[in-house]
């Protein structure tokens with residue numbers, strides 16, 4: 534898999550390839566990225582700074598999906614994404630939500646990270662009322678236009694009314710299980726943004742697409758649909774989530790993820806603008822956990838994470854949020 538993507542990598546002039554190849558020493562890394570460092574506004578001597586390729590703040594989102602505890606989550610995932618009749622023995626309950634919220638409220642989270650969680654719709658209100666304001670709320674989906682006679686759908690207006698700031702759109706489970714196509718997802722993004730609901734725009738290839746050497750083609754096609762519909766990228770975070778890594782325990786290597794992130798940033802540079810390429814956060818999703826987050830976070834173009842299973846455990850999610858420290862270099 535790695536070789537299919539690597540052979541394509543040479544076709545792209547990623548932003549990093551325009552600069553001299555950075556050395557891996559701390560001093561050189563600092564020098565290479567100093568124009569992108571977020572310096573704390575303090576008169577005291579600077580101790581550490583976040584070194585990132587983009588200019589956006591580190592971002593970590595938790596996608597609670599349709600499950601509210603870890604065991605439910607994996608029971609569902611490992612049954613072919615619920616395509617077979619799955620008995621989820623004990624689906625998320627108010628009690629499991631209360632415990633997760635309490636754990637998150639007790640967590641110590643680094644300051645320089647945007648943190649969001651995305652509960653199932655039915656629990657958004659209760660989570661909003663009990664969760665620390667440090668963490669913003671996202672929906673997992675939204676209707677494509679203004680609310681009306683669309684049975685079973687949830688409108689952007691309603692999400693805003695109950696305090697959502699974000700919505701996840703284009704998640705692979707909605708693309709490949711529910712059947713949403715690129716254009717429909719692009720229209721959803723445009724509508725959400727028009728109503729000031731910020732968007733986590735998901736892209737990513739399936740295993741057979743990666744093996745066929747189509748990783749970049751697929752991601753760029755999905756990017757194009759978003760770009761065709763989005764005029765203002767200020768409130769957009771891109772989540773690169775290879776489908777083969779979601780809920781499988783098979784995380785992309787830091788190099789695999791970085792390679793796609795560079796290519797997506799380069800695509801933005803060429804097809805939208807250099808400013809958007811620099812300021813738009815590109816986060817990685819797919820089996821991120823407390824053990825692998827730091828190595829992934831060290832990659833220059835990984836601006837954060839979208840986390841499924843591991844976001845259902847408060848302390849582990851906090852570890853992932855705090856992996857921003859792996860990006861810090863001494864100044």
Ligand code: PEP
Pocket residue numbers: 596774778779780781782818819820821839840841842843
């Ligand atoms: C996701 O669903 O967005 C996701 C990344 O899931 P997981 O972390 O469980 O792979």
